[in-house]
Amino acid sequence: MNTATTIYLDYAATTPVDPRVADAMIECLRPSGAQGNPSSAGHEFGRRARGLCEKARAQVAAAIGARPECIVWTSGATESDNLAIFGVARFNADRGRHLVSSKTEHKAVIDPLKQLEREGFEVTWLKPEADGIVRPEQVRAALRADTQLVSLMHVNNEIGVVQDIGAIGAICRERGVAFHVDAAQSAGKLPLNVDAMNVDLLSLTAHKIYGPKGIGALYVRRKPPLGLKPLIYGGGQEYGLRSGTLATHQIVGMGLAFEIAEREREQDVERIGALRDKLWAGIASIGDVELNGHPHDRVAGLLNISFRGVEGESLQFALRELAVSAGSACSSASEEASYVLRALGRSDQLAQSSLRFSLGRFTTPEQVETAIAAVKREVTRLRSFSPQTANVEKKS
Amino acid sequence: MSEAPYNPVVIEHFGQPRNVGRFAAADDVIAASAGDPEQGVRFDLSARVQGDRIVALRFEVYGCPHCIAAGSLLSERLQGATLEELRRWTWRQAADELEFPPEKRGRLLVLEDAVRALATEWQRRR
Numbered sequence: 001m002n003t004a005t006t007i008y009l010d011y012a013a014t015t016p017v018d019p020r021v022a023d024a025m026i027e028c029l030r031p032s033g034a035q036g037n038p039s040s041a042g043h044e045f046g047r048r049a050r051g052l053c054e055k056a057r058a059q060v061a062a063a064i065g066a067r068p069e070c071i072v073w074t075s076g077a078t079e080s081d082n083l084a085i086f087g088v089a090r091f092n093a094d095r096g097r098h099l100v101s102s103k104t105e106h107k108a109v110i111d112p113l114k115q116l117e118r119e120g121f122e123v124t125w126l127k128p129e130a131d132g133i134v135r136p137e138q139v140r141a142a143l144r145a146d147t148q149l150v151s152l153m154h155v156n157n158e159i160g161v162v163q164d165i166g167a168i169g170a171i172c173r174e175r176g177v178a179f180h181v182d183a184a185q186s187a188g189k190l191p192l193n194v195d196a197m198n199v200d201l202l203s204l205t206a207h208k209i210y211g212p213k214g215i216g217a218l219y220v221r222r223k224p225p226l227g228l229k230p231l232i233y234g235g236g237q238e239y240g241l242r243s244g245t246l247a248t249h250q251i252v253g254m255g256l257a258f259e260i261a262e263r264e265r266e267q268d269v270e271r272i273g274a275l276r277d278k279l280w281a282g283i284a285s286i287g288d289v290e291l292n293g294h295p296h297d298r299v300a301g302l303l304n305i306s307f308r309g310v311e312g313e314s315l316q317f318a319l320r321e322l323a324v325s326a327g328s329a330c331s332s333a334s335e336e337a338s339y340v341l342r343a344l345g346r347s348d349q350l351a352q353s354s355l356r357f358s359l360g361r362f363t364t365p366e367q368v369e370t371a372i373a374a375v376k377r378e379v380t381r382l383r384s385f386s387p388q389t390a391n392v393e394k395k396s
Numbered sequence: 397m398s399e400a401p402y403n404p405v406v407i408e409h410f411g412q413p414r415n416v417g418r419f420a421a422a423d424d425v426i427a428a429s430a431g432d433p434e435q436g437v438r439f440d441l442s443a444r445v446q447g448d449r450i451v452a453l454r455f456e457v458y459g460c461p462h463c464i465a466a467g468s469l470l471s472e473r474l475q476g477a478t479l480e481e482l483r484r485w486t487w488r489q490a491a492d493e494l495e496f497p498p499e500k501r502g503r504l505l506v507l508e509d510a511v512r513a514l515a516t517e518w519q520r521r522r
Contacts, residue, residue: 311436313460317402317410349434385416385464387429387440387456 007367008323011208011360012157012185012302018210018361021257025212028052028249038246039237049248056255063262064183064202065193066219072238073251076216077184078108079231080203081151083218083242084180085112087228088149088201089121096146100177102126102134103343104158109151109182130345131294132161136168143171149178154192155185158340158356159293160302162190169198178226184208184216188261189269189299194219200226204258206250210361211257215250218242272359273300275368279357280305282372286379292341292354301359306341310382312352318378322371325356402461403495409465414472417454418442426521428513431506433458439467439510443474445518450477463503466490470507479522482515 008016017025028034038053040046054068061068074080089099101113103125113123124142128134139150150172154165165181172179180201183192188209194202202219206212220226220241234243261268280303283289288308307315316326341351357371402410419425419442426445431438437459444452453474455467469490474482487504490496496504 309433309458311433311459311463314410314464317461347434349436352436385413385456386458387433387438 006321006323007371009357009359009363009367009371010323010325011363012160012356012358013325014207014213015210015360016362017212017253018257018260020260021211021253024256025249025253028252034248034252038248039235049246052248053246053251056251059255059259060204060217061219063187063192063258064204064219065195066202067222069239070194070219070222072218072220072241073246074216074218074242075214076207077106077182077203077205078216080205080216080218081106081108081180081182082112083228083231084201084203085109085116085149085151086231087241088178088180088226089116090229091227092148093121096144096148097121098124098144098147100124100126100139100142100147100150102128102152104128104132104156104340105151105153106157106182106184109153113151127343131297132156132159132292132340132344133294133297134163134168136164136171139168140171143175143177147175147177149180151180151182153182153185155183155189155299155302156293156340157185158338159304159344160185160298160358161293162186162297162299165197165199172200173198185302186299187258188265189301191265194221206254206257209257209261212250212253215247215254217254268361269300272361272363275359275363275365276301276303278365279303279359279368279372282368283375286376289379290350292344292346301363303357304341304354305357306346306350306354307379308350308353309386310353310379311386312354314382315353315355315378318382319355319374321374322357325358326352326354401497402465405469406461406465406494409468410461413457413464413468415452415454415468415475416456416471418456419444419452419454426514426517428510428517430509430513431458431503436460437463437503437506439463439507441510441514443514443518448478450474450482459503460500462494462496462500463507465494466496466504466507469493470511474511479515479518482511482518485511 034049034052036045036049038050057068057071061071117123126134126138152163155162169179178200181199182203184205187204200221205216230241232243237243283305290306292304312326337348337351341354424444425442427442429440440456442454443450453471455471457464457467487508491504
């Protein structure tokens with residue numbers, strides 16, 4: 001099996017870099033590109049690099065309806081999540097030590113919150129309904145006088161369901177509680193507007209949206225200003241919130257990736273959504289499969305499917321011509337069944353027998369046809385010698 | 397996923413497992429099982445016996461590629477086996493040939509349990 005023949009259906013783990021983005025990044029790295037330090041305002045090299053970074057900042061800001069000065073560059077969504085959560089919690093520790101999140105968040109949110117629990121903070125872990133959706137009323141009920149932050153993801157990375165961020169944001173705003181949203185999986189797929197969504201902090205990353213790995217951003221509300229304690233100290237870049245020399249070529253890549261994604265979003269979503277529906281119809285026709293998560297409140301391009309009577313590792317190996325994920329890519333190295341699917345009430349066995357198929361900009365109808373045929377063939381084969389379903393051989 | 401976690405013997409048996417299925421209950425058929433899909437592995441074994449030998453063995457499995465290969469390999473090795481040979485079979489034979497990762501050896505003990513249960517059933521029938 002090699003990458004030339006393997007069909008890539010793991011866009012939710014990461015996307016290939018769009019060639020237009022790669023070209024822009026390479027230009028930055030050439031001698032004629034942007035070799036200066038963006039902080040070196042005293043000469044032309046620095047000013048050129050700064051100009052490119054500010055253009056990218058405006059591109060990312062425009063994609064989420066924000067002002068450019070609200071964008072803080074980070075190394076990716078994990079750092080953005082850490083900065084938002086630790087930043088708010090530590091800045092406000094004297095005023096209150098309660099935070100609210102859910103059991104199906106990404107580890108980049110769960111693990112910082114667990115660390116805060118060890119440091120004496122209290123976290124309310126909301127349990128979504130079986131469809132994966134956190135009801136806004138659950139959030140309202142969890143808020144207390146000492147709550148400092150609510151952190152919820154927009155689109156779940158494992159099952160693709162969309163949370164009602166606008167309604168939850170309105171509740172937080174009404175109660176004066178800061179609201180952080182991890183939008184790593186929704187940028188370029190859903191319309192994002194930080195004001196309409198009542199969001200105070202929004203985590204973004206480039207590599208899920210056809211940009212490079214290693215660059216992300218945190219939107220931080222400026223009016224009224226939101227207090228945030230930095231994680232990294234040094235040269236005072238990014239308004240003192242994130243020190244370190246800006247990675248010009250990475251930032252340029254992220255800016256262009258966001259501009260392209262927003263410009264082409266509607267046509268991309270329509271095309272990818274149709275391919276996803278075709279894939280689901282084909283796989284559903286096998287029988288004894290279940291779609292995980294809400295059937296309609298979901299992002300285009302992502303299907304998480306449980307296959308009854310088929311062991312997960314065998315299914316993934318049998319389908320090695322398809323690049324898909326078993327559970328979340330970040331946790332699939334472990335033997336533990338997906339904590340997200342377990343939180344939705346799936347049995348260990350069903351959670352373990354689940355695959356995530358995620359489609360994207362470069363997925364073709366032919367690839368989807370091939371994937372359907374492979375899944376049908378291999379699920380049928382593995383079931384044919386599985387104890388629950390195997391045929392009884394007649395005594396001759 | 398690369399093929400690296402599995403050796404060529406596993407890959408071959410996984411692609412074309414031998415002797416899958418089960419024999420319908422009959423006077424000359426013995427059957428036994430062990431494991432639970434909730435725990436990630438289950439083996440069902442059934443064998444047709446004549447006199448003191450197994451003349452045909454079938455298996456069904458719910459498990460990882462190593463487990464499927466182990467069931468298939470076992471089904472080949474135990475054709476023609478006596479009760480004594482059945483009793484002597486240990487997980488180590490499959491572990492070496494299939495290069496079972498240490499963390500998965502518990503799954504081979506489940507297969508060994510199924511083989512032991514098959515031997516016990518044979519003994520009881522005699």
